Amino acid sequence: MTTDFLIVGGGIAGLRAAISLADAGRICVLTKADPGESNTGYAQGGIAAAMGDDDSAALHAADTIAAGDGLCDERAVSVLVEQGPRYVGELMAWGTRFARDSTGRLVLGREAAHRVRRVLHAGDATGREIGRVLWERVRALSSVETLTHALVTELLVEGGRVAGVAYFDRGGARAEVRANATLLATGGAAQVFRETTNPAVATGDGISLAYHAGARVADLEFVQFHPTALNRAGAPRFLMSEALRGEGARLVNVGGDAFMKRYHTGGDLAPRDVVARSIVREEERTGGQVFLTLAHLDPDYVARRFPSIAEMGRRIGLDVARDLIPVGPAAHYMMGGVDTDEWGRTSLPGLFAAGEVACTGVHGANRLASNSLLEGLVFGARAASAMQQPPAVAPLKADRRSSNPQSRIPNPEMGRVLAPAAVRDLMWRAAGLFRTREDLERAVMALDATSLDAERQVRPATTHDPDAWRHFHLVTVARLIARAALRREESRGGHFRADFPERDDLHWKVHLTDQIDLHGQTR
Numbered sequence: 001m002t003t004d005f006l007i008v009g010g011g012i013a014g015l016r017a018a019i020s021l022a023d024a025g026r027i028c029v030l031t032k033a034d035p036g037e038s039n040t041g042y043a044q045g046g047i048a049a050a051m052g053d054d055d056s057a058a059l060h061a062a063d064t065i066a067a068g069d070g071l072c073d074e075r076a077v078s079v080l081v082e083q084g085p086r087y088v089g090e091l092m093a094w095g096t097r098f099a100r101d102s103t104g105r106l107v108l109g110r111e112a113a114h115r116v117r118r119v120l121h122a123g124d125a126t127g128r129e130i131g132r133v134l135w136e137r138v139r140a141l142s143s144v145e146t147l148t149h150a151l152v153t154e155l156l157v158e159g160g161r162v163a164g165v166a167y168f169d170r171g172g173a174r175a176e177v178r179a180n181a182t183l184l185a186t187g188g189a190a191q192v193f194r195e196t197t198n199p200a201v202a203t204g205d206g207i208s209l210a211y212h213a214g215a216r217v218a219d220l221e222f223v224q225f226h227p228t229a230l231n232r233a234g235a236p237r238f239l240m241s242e243a244l245r246g247e248g249a250r251l252v253n254v255g256g257d258a259f260m261k262r263y264h265t266g267g268d269l270a271p272r273d274v275v276a277r278s279i280v281r282e283e284e285r286t287g288g289q290v291f292l293t294l295a296h297l298d299p300d301y302v303a304r305r306f307p308s309i310a311e312m313g314r315r316i317g318l319d320v321a322r323d324l325i326p327v328g329p330a331a332h333y334m335m336g337g338v339d340t341d342e343w344g345r346t347s348l349p350g351l352f353a354a355g356e357v358a359c360t361g362v363h364g365a366n367r368l369a370s371n372s373l374l375e376g377l378v379f380g381a382r383a384a385s386a387m388q389q390p391p392a393v394a395p396l397k398a399d400r401r402s403s404n405p406q407s408r409i410p411n412p413e414m415g416r417v418l419a420p421a422a423v424r425d426l427m428w429r430a431a432g433l434f435r436t437r438e439d440l441e442r443a444v445m446a447l448d449a450t451s452l453d454a455e456r457q458v459r460p461a462t463t464h465d466p467d468a469w470r471h472f473h474l475v476t477v478a479r480l481i482a483r484a485a486l487r488r489e490e491s492r493g494g495h496f497r498a499d500f501p502e503r504d505d506l507h508w509k510v511h512l513t514d515q516i517d518l519h520g521q522t523r
């Protein structure tokens with residue numbers, strides 16, 4: 001099949017791009033599962049935009065940069081916060097129903113590290129509402145063809161530029177789509193960790209696809225661990241939105257004490273990484289679990305404001321307005337990704353990236369809550385503009401450095417080859433909330449070996465086994481994260497090295513990158 005514009009991913013970034021491209025040619029959107037299965041579909045808290053009377057783009061930028069812990073790309077941040085309200089306004093004009101009061105004014109939510117109320121939301125299922133509106137609009141476009149259950153496994157590279165993708169169709173047959181411009185909008189990667197809030201589709205495929213095609217990836221050591229996923233044996237790690245704490249919910253230890261003030265002056269609304277590590281330390285100190293409590297809030301308000309969370313609670317026999325809710329950290333968001341400029345251009349001609357798969361630099365080392373839906377919206381639209389221009393690549397910025405750890409790591413053939421579940425378990429233990437050189441070296445050794453073995457299973461392109469490809473991409477992403485985490489010998493944002501617990505601007509105010517050269521070596 002040939003088309004003009006190819007979009008891999010049907011979340012907020014891919015759909016917003018498709019809408020902008022509608023009049024420019026034929027568009028093909030591929031998703032690997034059902035249309036609603038994306039991180040976008042699960043987003044709860046909302047979308048941040050400086051739309052309140054007490055707010056401004058400058059204030060939103062300052063909060064974003066403070067959360068990013070010294071590594072935000074300030075140009076990209078300006079684009080995000082200045083253009084955000086316009087694109088959010090457009091979403092409303094298209095029919096997105098954000099919460100409003102009885103006079104029709106928007107009700108803005110509060111989340112950690114935002115100095116003002118700035119989060120537009122639709123109950124506690126904001127992503128579902130935005131996805132509904134975007135899908136409705138895309139389905140009405142005659143120039144867009146959508147292929148669901150199409151698992152993209154390779155980018156086609158011809159004459160140094162990306163010319164389309166190869167994928168497995170719903171029936172497991174291999175097929176190709178060729179296009180003038182290809183957008184990766186494949187979303188997050190938190191499924192490479194055993195404990196995660198992300199749905200099964202979030203395995204970071206776009207990062208691996210781009211990397212193996214020769215594109216530059218960046219900032220992969222920066223993973224955000226959400227502090228409050230449901231932590232009950234046997235139940236999925238359902239997200240307990242930060243908006244709960246924004247509305248007054250408190251974290252308490254097994255003795256019922258609200259402990260967060262002891263760890264950070266921001267208390268329950270301290271930055272996410274601080275809250276996540278404090279929960280683990282409090283559990284170690286007390287030997288018991290940590291809970292979220294809403295018991296001091298009006299139960300009618302809780303039911304109205306958080307209907308999906310209340311419903312999830314009912315399903316597992318928990319009254320979230322009254323009962324203690326066991327919570328703990330889980331991998332949630334990938335700050336790094338395919339290195340792009342502020343138009344979604346990557347280092348490879350013909351290839352673009354937007355949304356969670358991209359590293360625009362807006363999040364730096366840590367994402368401000370509710371900025372990611374906004375990023376997908378703004379940069380999805382901008383990538384669509386760039387896809388209509390003559391081919392150009394994102395320049396290599398001066399503050400980039402290779403994340404090749406110049407290793408003390410022995411030959412990959414010596415490592416143990418791991419199955420997918422073991423990769424996730426290893427990542428959680430060695431590259432999770434608390435990282436050390438010793439653990440990361442062991443992890444990289446095993447991941448190097450596993451990656452070599454996984455590559456042998458899929459190349460030369462002989463395998464028709466989608467699971468072999470899934471494993472290959474999963475372990476590629478895991479290995480890139482672990483290598484970058486090993487290289488960065490400091491702590492910053494979502495990356496915490498127990499052996500280097502301080503931020504070190506003198507040596508590490510840089511972005512670590514990885515890129516394959518023609519001989520298959522990383523540089």
Ligand SMILES: Cc1cc2nc3c(=O)[nH]c(=O)nc-3n(C[C@H](O)[C@H](O)[C@H](O)COP(=O)(O)OP(=O)(O)OC[C@H]3O[C@@H](n4cnc5c(N)ncnc54)[C@H](O)[C@@H]3O)c2cc1C
Nearest residue numbers: 009010011012013032039040045046152187355356370373
């Ligand atoms: C539980 C939860 C709550 C969240 N809450 C918020 C929030 O309140 N506010 C906020 O701003 N952010 C939130 N986030 C983060 C936010 O939802 C995501 O960062 C954002 O939606 C990502 O959008 P995207 O378009 O980049 O990717 P996604 O929405 O994840 O879409 C990815 C798409 O790519 C497709 N895909 C992936 N790999 C392949 C492949 N190999 N072949 C074909 N198709 C592929 C998938 O099928 C899917 O259609 C939350 C995330 C989670 C998991």
